[in-house]
Amino acid sequence: MSGLSFRNLGETLDINASTVYRKIKPLLEEMPHCADLSRGNDKHYSGILLLDGKYTHVKGYNDKIPVIYGIDYLTHDIVHFVLSKGENYQTSLSFFQSLRLLGYPLKALVCDDNQNFQLACSRVYPKSVIQICHNHYKENIRRQLFVRSDSTYRPFMYEIEQLFSRRRSIAEFFSIIRKILLKYGNDPKCQGVIIDIEKRKNVLLAYMLDKHIPRTTNLIECFNSHLEGRLKSVKGFESIGHARLWFNAYFIRRRLKPFTDCTGQFKKLNGKCSLETVIQNETKFQTLKQKFR
Numbered sequence: 001m002s003g004l005s006f007r008n009l010g011e012t013l014d015i016n017a018s019t020v021y022r023k024i025k026p027l028l029e030e031m032p033h034c035a036d037l038s039r040g041n042d043k044h045y046s047g048i049l050l051l052d053g054k055y056t057h058v059k060g061y062n063d064k065i066p067v068i069y070g071i072d073y074l075t076h077d078i079v080h081f082v083l084s085k086g087e088n089y090q091t092s093l094s095f096f097q098s099l100r101l102l103g104y105p106l107k108a109l110v111c112d113d114n115q116n117f118q119l120a121c122s123r124v125y126p127k128s129v130i131q132i133c134h135n136h137y138k139e140n141i142r143r144q145l146f147v148r149s150d151s152t153y154r155p156f157m158y159e160i161e162q163l164f165s166r167r168r169s170i171a172e173f174f175s176i177i178r179k180i181l182l183k184y185g186n187d188p189k190c191q192g193v194i195i196d197i198e199k200r201k202n203v204l205l206a207y208m209l210d211k212h213i214p215r216t217t218n219l220i221e222c223f224n225s226h227l228e229g230r231l232k233s234v235k236g237f238e239s240i241g242h243a244r245l246w247f248n249a250y251f252i253r254r255r256l257k258p259f260t261d262c263t264g265q266f267k268k269l270n271g272k273c274s275l276e277t278v279i280q281n282e283t284k285f286q287t288l289k290q291k292f293r
Helices: 006-013 017-030 089-101 115-124 134-145 154-163 170-184 188-199 218-234 240-256 264-269 274-279 282-291
Strands: 048-056 065-072 077-083 108-111 129-132
Touching (some): 017 240, 048 218, 065 089, 065 218, 065 240, 077 089, 077 274, 089 115, 108 115, 115 129, 134 154, 134 188, 154 170, 154 188, 240 274, 274 282
Parallel strands (some): 048 108, 108 129
Antiparallel strands (some): 048 065, 065 077
């Protein structure tokens, strides 16, 4: 879990990697599923979930497969994860159905522009709102307009960047949109972007419904960076079962590790781990912590 591969650990202990795995596997199998640690914590969750997938190599699969996981925004707790062959609708539906069975009080989903995530969420949690990440949305527009290789639409893209640069009221947002439309409305490509913003305003402006809903998936991207570092050292898994055991242990460890670098509204989380925040029962938490020491 610290990033040391079975091969490197085997070299340290003077045994081969397979023997290391055989010795560690029973310990990994004894761990509860990450989701079981989320059950019964509904009163302490914010209900604002950031969702993303991280891809990894698994033997027997030609392409990388994703581990899809969700983080409760205000507590930074990793609520649940699934490992599957792809970010398809069925996998997404299974994720949200499991989340509902855990009693997670989802009221807002924040994710990239993944239609499967959005459709599955709406089916299982019909009263929830969806906020798509502004960074991902802007990147899609940049690619659509080829602004990195062609300067034609850079002035227009700058205006779009400014539009999504901070939280705005609905009146302010559409006042700016009207000005952009007057300036660039004769260009079909610019017009297409503005029409799309209008058409998708519900998922672009959901943050206006609750001051706690973020406009980006920056938080889970930070978690992804840490996970990416660990996956690079592991360099893939022998089987999907092996991968599930590893991810389960990894996410539990992350939930038991105290935060140190939180800033702004999250500064109060420093010195505590996410499970400590959501369990809110010192005896139960210390028992759990002792088990994984």
